[in-house]
Amino acid sequence: CFKWLQDKLNISTKKELLEILSFEQMDSVASAIYNIENFQSFMIADESGIGKGRILASILRYGIVNKKNVIFFTEGTHLFSDFYRDLKDIGFEDKIGTPFLMHSKAKIINQDNEIVFKSLSKKNLEEVYDSKKIDTKVIMTTYSQFNREGLVKKKLELFKNYIKSDTILLFDETHNAIGDSTVRETKEEIKKIGGIPIEASATFLDDFKKMNSFFNLLNISKDDEKAIELFSDNNLSVSNQLAFNMSSNLKMLRREHSEVININYSYLTDEDNDKVKEYLNNYRNLVYSMFDCYSYISSKSEDIERKNKWVVFGDYIVRVGKAILLMAKEDFLVKRCLNYIQMNMKCVITIDSTFSSAIQSCIDYLKENSPESILEDKKYKDINLHTFLKAIVNNIFLEDYTKFKDDETFQKMFNKIKTNIDNFPTLEISVIDNIKTKLKKYGVNTLEISGRTNELIKLDNEDNLYELISKKEVDKSIIINEFNNNFDNMVIIITRSGSTGTSLHSSSKFKDQRKRVMLEYEISNRAKTRLQYFGRVKRKGQVCEPEFECIVSNTLFEKRIINLEEQKLSKLRSYVGSDYTIKNNDDYYNDYCNYLVYIFLIEKGVSLYRRLGIDVTNETSMYFIDSILKRSILLTDNEQEELFDYLDEGLENYNNLLNDTAVDYLNIDEYNQVTINKVELLFENCSHFTR
DSSP states (O other), X not given: OHHHXXXXXXXXXXXHHHHHOOHHHHHHHHHHHHHHHTTOOEEEOOOTTSOHHHXXXXXXXXXXXXXXXXXXXXXXXXXXXXXXXXXXXXXXXGGSOSOEEOSTTOEEEOTTSOEEEEOOOHHHHHHHHHHXXXXXXXXXXXXXXXXXXXXXXXXXXXXXXXXXXXXXXXXXXXXXXXXXXXXXXXXXXXXHHOOEEEEEOSSTTSOGGGGGGGHHHHTOXXXXXXXXXXXXXXXXXXXXXXXXXXXXXXXXXXXXXXXXOOEEEEEOOHHHHHHHHHHHHHXXXXXXXXXXXXXXXXXXXXXXXXXXXXXXXXXXXXXXXXXXXXXXXXXXXXXXXXXXXXXXXXXXXXXXXXXXXXXXXXXXXXXXXXXXXXXXXXXXXXXXXXXXXXXXXXXXXXXXXXXXXXXXXXXXXXXXXXHHHHTSOOXXXXXXXXXXXXXXXXXXXXXXXXXXXXEEEEEETTTTEEEEEEOOOOOHHHHHHHXXXXXXXXXXXXXXXXXXSOOOSOBTTSSOOOOEXXXXXXXXXXXXXXXXXXXXXXXXXXXXXXXXXXXXXXXXXXXXXXXXXXXHHHHHHHHSSSOTTOOOSOOSOXXXXXXXHHHHHHHHOHHHHHHTTOOTTOOSTTHHHHXXXXXXXXXXXXXXXXXXXXXXXXXXXHHHHHHHSOOOTTOHHHHHHHHHHHHHHHHHHOTTOOO
């Protein structure tokens, strides 16, 4: 077995092979080669951090050794440098010649931040496309190169001359090129030209609506309507059975970390929790006063669209509530960072929100309503939470304020809204900049990979003066190298822009090998993104295990959301994991609980569901359970407790009934009938129901 793989990769000794690939990676490389030589597709589905990059680098090595052209597709140009590092790790970086980088600004940077390769100029790239020919062993490109129809045609013409029947098509982070999109359509066109697709993704089976991108792997016809119906139903049993069958047929290999990541939930101090409660109570009072005012206006209007406007703002209002929660947790996060730095550990902070749109909302509001706050050279006064809340109120009530200016009731309600805004403390709205500023006071430099184009710097405490500074575009590879190889950089903040393709672990290849700790400041509501975050610090080749800590308030809302996100994460792992018999009975996200919430809202009456901005006529799958959980931040503590007690009791009865009946979940008609029968039985067993 070793000799076979050595020959395929042109590696002289078994010792050399063992130095560059683990046994698990050898399995994947050998399986990919087997499929390539049989002109079949293959999926590398390893969990984030297992080492897919080195596997892909070894497959590229196999291609060049055996005189095959190779095209490497990935998410962003910074991953070209990551891929080069993987080629260097297997001792093959000097055998690839000069790769053709299909991006006018692309560079490949080594660990010392030196440019190894860079793309041709835009003019020279156009000349290559016009010639429809390129003499190179390797093409490297990103999926973004195929989302504009005009340039796609030229690139496809180039591919038609470059791709042969045995050309290897390496699709890294392939979940970024699926679903209904121009990129997916172009990817399918490339496959039709020829070549053998080798795909890599840790989470490709998490959404069955995108399964049409993998019919070649599953040997499923698009005409198989029954199979497609099962896919779109997101049935866990089906997803795990598919993963099992693909692995059995050597169409996929999945490797996971040896143990489930252990997350330490760090709860705020009593003082910080009191601050959270104060902020959220103020926000609830504001939202309720806005709703009262909105309801009054709606009662005076015949416009149906105007009456339904509050539902449109529902999600937005919830997001603002979560943003205020983050602002309340800032000081505690900074304390935790300083604690770990004292322990000689490097911190990776994850946050989903950049607040760029909130900053822009403030600027737009000031331009319209307070032009004296707009100074020269991108300097502004009062870019803070007060202004942001005023912008929201202005957005909802602008057309009404003039219309009802002589209405005493409206004016009284509107003044109450303004009073509730004034009751808020003056909070800084750019959370990422606030964290960086607070850490800097302690001499801690903080890097970031956020995708932001601007940063907001507070200049004068007394006058609330801010400057919006354009961020200089820096290659992600340089930032990653600065964190991993510079001993002075102890903290990095990453958003979704840094959730994939970034290695921030204590690698034996990095100069700074100190232990890493990931601080979840904001839990992503996308389990796939959360799993990818974890993979930034827990990776193959680490010299020590990282730690994971989630910053949590003591609110019932956040505790329950954390519980649900843990369940979603567990489900996601099982989609492509080996244990396809996992069954989670503690998940609110099912048809039964969704229906229970609908009944709960109807029984509580219009005042509740309208206040929360929930549309009781919406028929979207899981709409009610998803909406009530997200918006429970707007409920009082007593209302939250009543809601979750209600859901727990209903869920317990549902699980008891589910365990009493054997259901063939592959039979949709029977599944639906059992659903109806059991929901009816729940009304007889749950004390919360009055029906």
